[in-house]
Amino acid sequence: MIRTGIGYDVHKLVKGRKLVIGGVEIPFEFGLLGHSDGDVLIHAMADAILGAIGKRDIGFFFPNSEQRWKDVSSLVFLNEISQLLSKENWKVENIDSVVICEQPKLSPFIDEMKIKISLSLGIDPSQIGIKATTNEKLGFLGRAEGIAAFASCLLSSAPVPSYASP
Numbered sequence: 378m379i380r381t382g383i384g385y386d387v388h389k390l391v392k393g394r395k396l397v398i399g400g401v402e403i404p405f406e407f408g409l410l411g412h413s414d415g416d417v418l419i420h421a422m423a424d425a426i427l428g429a430i431g432k433r434d435i436g437f438f439f440p441n442s443e444q445r446w447k448d449v450s451s452l453v454f455l456n457e458i459s460q461l462l463s464k465e466n467w468k469v470e471n472i473d474s475v476v477i478c479e480q481p482k483l484s485p486f487i488d489e490m491k492i493k494i495s496l497s498l499g500i501d502p503s504q505i506g507i508k509a510t511t512n513e514k515l516g517f518l519g520r521a522e523g524i525a526a527f528a529s530c531l532l533s534s535a536p537v538p539s540y541a542s543p
């Protein structure tokens with residue numbers, strides 16, 4: 378069986394926070410506001426995977442009312458979701474994504490993001506697509522007030538052996 382999922386997230390850029398995208402800390406004068414590390418790309422990927430298997434969203438599994446998720450690396454969420462996938466016999470075939478980010482330039486960090494994410498999900502970096510685009514200075518994303526991300530994924534489930542007699 379195969380399943381697809383989509384995810385979207387946006388976080389505000391503020392002073393006094395680290396900028397973490399795809400599990401990688403990126404030198405910049407602003408960071409993403411959030412209860413966790415605000416990793417907008419990982420949140421979009423997490424929602425895509427959860428949606429594909431018919432589960433509730435990231436906020437349901439990791440509520441921002443819980444202190445244990447405060448400032449946590451969002452790679453932790455992916456790791457937990459990966460364990461849920463294994464438990465329910467699902468495998469990630471691929472994830473694709475777009476980060477809408479006026480600045481900074483993400484290109485130099487994409488390969489490292491793929492490695493971090495692939496390790497959290499137990500897959501190969503080649504199964505992950507991450508693209509960056511500006512919003513051509515249009516709207517709140519174009520004014521660099523925040524960063525947004527979209528993700529999609531394809532999952533497959535290994536057939537469960539049947540011991541029923543023919």
Ligand SMILES: Nc1ccn([C@@H]2O[C@H](COP(=O)(O)O)[C@@H](O)[C@H]2O)c(=O)n1
Pocket residue numbers: 478479480481482483484485509510511512513
């Ligand atoms: N934050 C970003 C945004 C874009 N890039 C790279 O630049 C290319 C051109 O972006 P446009 O929005 O002008 O189409 C894009 O394809 C990315 O390679 C980036 O690295 N970081």
Ligand SMILES: C[C@@]1(CO)OP(=O)(O)OP(=O)(O)OC[C@H]1O
Pocket residue numbers: 386410411412413414415416420435436437439440441442446447
């Ligand atoms: C990830 C969680 C985890 O506490 O918090 P935030 O980092 O604020 O991120 P968001 O995408 O707004 O919502 C999901 C939250 O539950």
